Amino acid sequence: MIHIDAKPIDLKLTTPFRIARSVQHVAANAEVQLTYGEHIGYGEAAPSRYYGESVETVLACISLFAGNLGDDPFVIDDIMSRLDKVIGRNPAAKAAVNMALYDLVGKQLGWPLYKLLGLDPARTPYTSFTIGIDTPTEMAKKALLAKDYPILKIKVGTKQDLEIIKAIREVSSAVIRVDANAGWTPKEAIKNINAIAPYNIEFVEQPVPAHDLAGLKLIRDNVPLPIIADESAVALTDIPRLSECVDGINLKLMKSNGITQILKMIHVARAHDLKIMLGCMIESSLAITAAAHLTPLVDYADLDGNLLVDDDPYTGVTVEQGKLVLPEGPGLGVKPR
Numbered sequence: 001m002i003h004i005d006a007k008p009i010d011l012k013l014t015t016p017f018r019i020a021r022s023v024q025h026v027a028a029n030a031e032v033q034l035t036y037g038e039h040i041g042y043g044e045a046a047p048s049r050y051y052g053e054s055v056e057t058v059l060a061c062i063s064l065f066a067g068n069l070g071d072d073p074f075v076i077d078d079i080m081s082r083l084d085k086v087i088g089r090n091p092a093a094k095a096a097v098n099m100a101l102y103d104l105v106g107k108q109l110g111w112p113l114y115k116l117l118g119l120d121p122a123r124t125p126y127t128s129f130t131i132g133i134d135t136p137t138e139m140a141k142k143a144l145l146a147k148d149y150p151i152l153k154i155k156v157g158t159k160q161d162l163e164i165i166k167a168i169r170e171v172s173s174a175v176i177r178v179d180a181n182a183g184w185t186p187k188e189a190i191k192n193i194n195a196i197a198p199y200n201i202e203f204v205e206q207p208v209p210a211h212d213l214a215g216l217k218l219i220r221d222n223v224p225l226p227i228i229a230d231e232s233a234v235a236l237t238d239i240p241r242l243s244e245c246v247d248g249i250n251l252k253l254m255k256s257n258g259i260t261q262i263l264k265m266i267h268v269a270r271a272h273d274l275k276i277m278l279g280c281m282i283e284s285s286l287a288i289t290a291a292a293h294l295t296p297l298v299d300y301a302d303l304d305g306n307l308l309v310d311d312d313p314y315t316g317v318t319v320e321q322g323k324l325v326l327p328e329g330p331g332l333g334v335k336p337r
């Protein structure tokens, strides 16, 4: 039998992480351990209230999952279907179990996850480094401190968005991506995106609320920058609809049940000619490394949750001048620090 355990892990942020709808000081996550024979597979859940989860709901799900994992960790697709029958939604709880299964299988075989998936580790993209909402002056200071990262993701959705972008552009020549986290109306988005476009912005993420697909399409038709959906891109069935409205999607293990489902979403997105970003919540190097193994398949990465915390309990993927470097160890290749 596969035995499952879970415990809370609190990750303290180096600086409060403010986005258009919330501010976070600590990430209340959970670590999952799957024991099978002599091997232990590790996984992490980074639950978000926005997607209806908390560390308490994750731990409750893990109790429900015990007894439904069976005795063959290799049949990951079957196990995930069983978990979907035990309880709907709860994507971060399922993501933690899912990555722990891949860790376990990789350790059994002695292969790193990227190799199990048939991917070339040299093809990892560069990750962005994210600057949360603050005053324009403070955000520009943080951009200066992040000078080792060639790509910055700037959070907006404030009354001072143009000032923020001007202040950062004055001190940085990095590639700038902008994320409004659904903080604008379509009218505000069109005005703001046209105003910031001359400052050499690569693309804009989730300008309006998740459900507003008509708004996304209106924006895309009236601005010169590509639009990437994040909060709107959760389920496999979201992708065909979104392909009519946006240029790309930001996928996250924590929104979408983990690696098995994200692989399906990547292929469906490709079939719809969408650009693909792999993103994250505030996560330790455990979950960030799990996502990083998939990045040879995508166009953009925003895998910096572990770079925003003080007390990362794990080591795994590293970042060299912005480029993601995958660990060689079996499974996820993650170790306790």
Ligand SMILES: C[C@H](N)C(=O)N[C@@H](CCC(=O)O)C(=O)O
Residues within 6 Å of the ligand: 019, 048, 050, 130, 153, 179, 181, 230, 250, 279, 280, 281, 282, 302, 303, 304, 305
């Ligand atoms: C941490 C990462 N770079 C990020 O910005 N993630 C999310 C925001 C996290 C959240 O929803 O609390 C994103 O919007 O891309």
Ligand SMILES: [Mg+2]
Residues within 6 Å of the ligand: 179, 181, 205, 206, 230, 231, 250
């Ligand atoms: Mg986003």
